[in-house]
Amino acid sequence: MTENKNQPIIIVKDLSIFYKTFRAVKNVDLEIFENKITAIIGPSGCGKSTVLRSFNRMNDFIPGASIQGNILFHDKNIYDEDVDPVQVRRMIGMVFQKPNPFPKSIYENIAWGAKMNGFSGNMDDLVEKTLQDAALWDEVKDELNKNALSLSGGQQQRLCIARALAVKPEIILMDEPCSALDPIATLKIEDLMRELSHNYSIIIVTHNMQQAARASDMTAFFTMDEDRAGVMVEYGLTTQIFTNPKNKQTEDYITGRFG
Amino acid sequence: MNKNNSVFESRAQGNLNKRHRVSKIWRSSFFLSTTIGIFSLVILLFSIINQAFGYVIVENKVDPASLSSMPLQSLEREELISILQENVSKNRFKTIQRDNPVEELKRSELVGLVTSEIIKPTTLKSYFLIPSLTNKAEIIRTQQDEFPNAVVQFRSWISPSFLTDPLSTNPDTTGIRTALLGSLWIIVVTVLIAFPIGIGAAIYLEEYSSNNWLSRIIKTNIDNLAGIPSIVYGLLGLAIFVRGLNLITSGVFIGIDQSNGRTILSAALTMSLLILPLIIINAQEAIRAVPSSLRQASYGLGATRLQTIWHHVLPAAMPGILTGTILAVSRAIGETAPLILVGASSFINKDPSGLFSNFTVLPIQIYNWTTRPQAEFRNVAAASILVLLIVLLTLNTAAILLRNHFSKNKAA
Amino acid sequence: MQIAQNPLVNKLRKKPRIGDNLIQAVLLICGIISVLTTIGIVFELGKESLLFFKMPGVTLKGFLTGTSWQPAIGEFGILPLLTSTLITTFFAMLIALPLGLGAAIFLSEYASPKARKTLKPALEVLAGIPTVVYGYFALTVMTPFLRALFGSDTVQIYNMLSAGLVMGIMILPLVSSMSEDALHAVPRSLREAAFGLGATRFETAVKVVVPAALSGIIAAFIIGISRAVGETMIVAIAAGSGSAFTFNPLNAAETMTGYIARISGGDVAYDTPEYNSIFAIGMFLFLTTLALNLVSRRIAARFREVYE
Numbered sequence: 001m002t003e004n005k006n007q008p009i010i011i012v013k014d015l016s017i018f019y020k021t022f023r024a025v026k027n028v029d030l031e032i033f034e035n036k037i038t039a040i041i042g043p044s045g046c047g048k049s050t051v052l053r054s055f056n057r058m059n060d061f062i063p064g065a066s067i068q069g070n071i072l073f074h075d076k077n078i079y080d081e082d083v084d085p086v087q088v089r090r091m092i093g094m095v096f097q098k099p100n101p102f103p104k105s106i107y108e109n110i111a112w113g114a115k116m117n118g119f120s121g122n123m124d125d126l127v128e129k130t131l132q133d134a135a136l137w138d139e140v141k142d143e144l145n146k147n148a149l150s151l152s153g154g155q156q157q158r159l160c161i162a163r164a165l166a167v168k169p170e171i172i173l174m175d176e177p178c179s180a181l182d183p184i185a186t187l188k189i190e191d192l193m194r195e196l197s198h199n200y201s202i203i204i205v206t207h208n209m210q211q212a213a214r215a216s217d218m219t220a221f222f223t224m225d226e227d228r229a230g231v232m233v234e235y236g237l238t239t240q241i242f243t244n245p246k247n248k249q250t251e252d253y254i255t256g257r258f259g
Numbered sequence: 260m261n262k263n264n265s266v267f268e269s270r271a272q273g274n275l276n277k278r279h280r281v282s283k284i285w286r287s288s289f290f291l292s293t294t295i296g297i298f299s300l301v302i303l304l305f306s307i308i309n310q311a312f313g314y315v316i317v318e319n320k321v322d323p324a325s326l327s328s329m330p331l332q333s334l335e336r337e338e339l340i341s342i343l344q345e346n347v348s349k350n351r352f353k354t355i356q357r358d359n360p361v362e363e364l365k366r367s368e369l370v371g372l373v374t375s376e377i378i379k380p381t382t383l384k385s386y387f388l389i390p391s392l393t394n395k396a397e398i399i400r401t402q403q404d405e406f407p408n409a410v411v412q413f414r415s416w417i418s419p420s421f422l423t424d425p426l427s428t429n430p431d432t433t434g435i436r437t438a439l440l441g442s443l444w445i446i447v448v449t450v451l452i453a454f455p456i457g458i459g460a461a462i463y464l465e466e467y468s469s470n471n472w473l474s475r476i477i478k479t480n481i482d483n484l485a486g487i488p489s490i491v492y493g494l495l496g497l498a499i500f501v502r503g504l505n506l507i508t509s510g511v512f513i514g515i516d517q518s519n520g521r522t523i524l525s526a527a528l529t530m531s532l533l534i535l536p537l538i539i540i541n542a543q544e545a546i547r548a549v550p551s552s553l554r555q556a557s558y559g560l561g562a563t564r565l566q567t568i569w570h571h572v573l574p575a576a577m578p579g580i581l582t583g584t585i586l587a588v589s590r591a592i593g594e595t596a597p598l599i600l601v602g603a604s605s606f607i608n609k610d611p612s613g614l615f616s617n618f619t620v621l622p623i624q625i626y627n628w629t630t631r632p633q634a635e636f637r638n639v640a641a642a643s644i645l646v647l648l649i650v651l652l653t654l655n656t657a658a659i660l661l662r663n664h665f666s667k668n669k670a671a
Numbered sequence: 672m673q674i675a676q677n678p679l680v681n682k683l684r685k686k687p688r689i690g691d692n693l694i695q696a697v698l699l700i701c702g703i704i705s706v707l708t709t710i711g712i713v714f715e716l717g718k719e720s721l722l723f724f725k726m727p728g729v730t731l732k733g734f735l736t737g738t739s740w741q742p743a744i745g746e747f748g749i750l751p752l753l754t755s756t757l758i759t760t761f762f763a764m765l766i767a768l769p770l771g772l773g774a775a776i777f778l779s780e781y782a783s784p785k786a787r788k789t790l791k792p793a794l795e796v797l798a799g800i801p802t803v804v805y806g807y808f809a810l811t812v813m814t815p816f817l818r819a820l821f822g823s824d825t826v827q828i829y830n831m832l833s834a835g836l837v838m839g840i841m842i843l844p845l846v847s848s849m850s851e852d853a854l855h856a857v858p859r860s861l862r863e864a865a866f867g868l869g870a871t872r873f874e875t876a877v878k879v880v881v882p883a884a885l886s887g888i889i890a891a892f893i894i895g896i897s898r899a900v901g902e903t904m905i906v907a908i909a910a911g912s913g914s915a916f917t918f919n920p921l922n923a924a925e926t927m928t929g930y931i932a933r934i935s936g937g938d939v940a941y942d943t944p945e946y947n948s949i950f951a952i953g954m955f956l957f958l959t960t961l962a963l964n965l966v967s968r969r970i971a972a973r974f975r976e977v978y979e
Binding site: 310484489647648 | 688690691694695697698699700701702703704705706708709711712715716718719769770771772773774776777778781790793794796797799800801802803804805806807808810811812840843844847871872873874877894897900901902903904907908928931932935936941949950953956957960961964965968
């Protein structure tokens with residue numbers, strides 16, 4: 001397999017995120033590569049989720065939130081005036097910390113997003129494919145009409161992944177997707193991420209350092225500076241970050257001296 | 260040291276007993292406060308039931324047996340019509356024909372007409388339930404002494420015919436159908452108007468508006484309006500809907516020939532304004548209770564705000580909204596004062612036929628009958644109250660069942 | 672690598688969503704209807720009241736201080752109607768305040784969860800009964816009872832006391848439920864502190880919890896008063912028709928609301944003194960209840976600030 005230098009699919013330039021006048025994230029420069037799994041790690045409160053949510057403009061829903069800098073998706077700043085945030089969210093999907101399937105059937109959960117975005121093909125095929133891609137098909141294929149809320153936590157989260165896949169995004173953002181799940185379900189999701197990365201780019205925020213070390217290709221380490229703003233300290237290949245970090249703060253965090 | 264302790268203990272002990280006694284006494288009085296209200300409710304129900312049933316001494320002006328050898332119910336329509344024509348004066352028959360032509364009447368209605376025009380059963384005396392049960396012998400004696408041509412019957416003032424007969428000025432023969440239909444018309448139109456507007460306002464306030472000056476004004480207004488006495492809404496309805504928008508509410512604009520705006524439309528518009536704040540406040544709470552994770556899931560898939568509200572938020576909030584609407588409807592059914600102002604008529608006996616009819620409602624009839632001195636009017640008032648309370652009980656039970664059913668489902 | 676910029680950028684571009692904007696405008700209009708209602712009330716009541724005060728012989732001062740209300744002979748002093756309203760309200764609150772607060776204390780501080788589950792809904796049933804039924808109750812049960820108690824010579828068939836007491840029973844659930852919410856909002860830690868010092872339940876409830884919840888309770892009382900002032904059917908049926916200036920609660924005297932109901936229920940032509948007068952009184956009622964409600968909400972808001 002030829003080694004293709006992967007293109008950056010998201011380029012973050014000098015990003016700062018404000019809540020009213022408080023700067024929550026300061027001067028982040030970052031490139032997310034296509035078909036790679038990028039992990040964002042760091043102690044609590046240093047803006048990891050805030051950065052993640054800025055990628056699909058979910059921060060728009062928080063009154064008083066604003067950004068400075070650019071987030072380029074395929075070279076277009078997604079915060080430009082003429083960009084439709086609704087479309088951004090279709091192309092950059094999200095899986096949340098606590099699984100939040102709709103109170104509908106398993107089938108409907110997946111079909112709804114696709115229908116709403118204008119899908120006109122064979123819905124049954126789409127449902128089956130996404131459930132297979134989410135490694136859930138075998139477990140639910142005979143009960144697609146069952147209410148999604150009756151599934152276990154791990155199954156619900158995989159359903160949410162299938163639901164996100166159904167609208168055919170390019171990037172999947174995952175906000176601590178395993179923190180509400182047990183270790184076995186967690187491992188299932190990590191395996192799933194590896195499979196998905198062949199076709200999608202994945203950015204995952206995680207508290208769990210071991211998870212980042214196991215499952216990601218690139219890792220960004222964030223911490224909080226004196227002004228309580230989140231800053232990115234180091235970003236690089238996961239193997240390098242975890243065996244030979246360039247920055248002392250990174251090394252301290254990874255070896256457990258703080259955080 | 261020990262001596263001090265024992266003094267303290269014995270004093271404290273005596274004091275403690277007294278304090279416990281005081282606490283128990285007050286507990287009883289607080290409990291009494293709670294039960295006095297319930298006690299009054301029981302007395303209220305009791306007195307209504309007391310006045311809705313009882314013996315009556317009834318005398319017929321004309322003996323039904325003299326009209327026909329067979330019971331009236333079994334006669335054919337033609338026979339009934341001919342009995343009517345024979346025994347009623349020509350002028351009176353003309354009047355009857357003009358109001359309600361006999362050819363259009365059903366057989367049961369003809370029987371009723373024969374009864375009220377010819378037989379004319381008159382209640383000479385009526386008794387409440389308790390005296391009926393305890394003093395039966397004395398009642399029979401009274402009838403034999405004072406009213407030898409009458410009979411003593413047990414009368415349940417609330418009966419199926421009470422529900423289906425039209426209003427009449429005679430308490431003996433009156434039914435409440437006219438008023439029931441009036442109430443029904445008004446409630447349906449009111450809900451058709453107030454429900455969409457109320458939900459719309461609630462959606463706007465909860466999902467669309469930022470906390471700017473406009474939404475704060477709207478919110479303050481709604482809170483204020485919820486506390487205004489209902490009679491003020493009546494004044495508003497009178498001035499604007501009955502008088503000001505006369506052309507619309509009276510139906511003149513589509514060619515109906517009448518000159519006053521005291522119609523079902525005016526009443527429904529007034530009642531809509533009355534229950535609108537209730538619906539809005541309740542819908543707001545129901546919408547607010549929908550967890551934000553549901554909205555986030557929808558937005559995350561690239562849905563617009565409208566799609567998120569219509570497909571996810573509203574369905575999730577609907578049980579709460581429906582429950583609240585049912586409660587608002589209960590409130591509206593019992594309202595009297597605003598409808599007095601908007602011109603509920605108490606002398607109507609024709610069923611309402613549309614938005615532009617004059618009308619009466621059940622609470623208005625209760626008001627009317629309660630204020631008349633004759634004892635029989637007490638009876639029909641009590642019977643009407645029973646009907647009203649049963650309707651309200653059904654509605655409220657439905658609301659509670661609805662709420663329980665959906666909170667059980669959500670827990671899944 | 673294919674530069675996928677152009678088609679992608681087009682996909683991201685904002686589409687004008689006319690349908691969405693239209694719907695948002697419609698929803699806004701729904702919200703504004705409430706503002707229009709208030710404007711309508713103020714406008715209509717104000718307009719007719721002005722006509723009323725423009726009539727010869729009618730002055731604001733005369734209206735507010737006159738002791739005779741006889742529209743037929745041109746006398747428009749509101750005091751007879753006002754005192755009747757105040758007296759019926761007084762007796763209503765005499766029942767609703769102590770009993771409502773007592774019930775609230777019982778339900779909040781004493782009752783077991785099972786007892787609460789049965790008693791609370793029972794009280795709420797009381798709140799759901801239409802006022803015209805209460806009016807019937809006042810006339811057919813309370814008045815005969817009072818007449819039996821005090822003698823049929825002293826108690827008239829229509830009297831303010833009967834109406835007032837029944838109004839109290841009607842308002843009791845309202846005061847009770849609002850007071851109970853206030854008591855409930857007081858944090859458990861406060862009660863535990865008192866119990867920990869060896870206080871009885873009564874002492875804790877009355878000396879610790881009630882004072883802490885006082886402003887919420889006062890807010891409940893004021894709402895109750897506002898309800899009593901605006902109540903129509905009970906007084907229209909049981910308190911009397913025809914205004915009379917009397918301080919004896921056992922006499923008949925029409926209230927402000929009863930007057931409005933009586934006049935509008937009869938044959939009244941537009942633009943006569945009587946017609947305009949009901950709007951003037953209506954305006955007075957509106958302003959009074961509005962003021963009471965605003966004060967109550969202010970107090971309640973301040974109370975919530977402390978505990979939330």
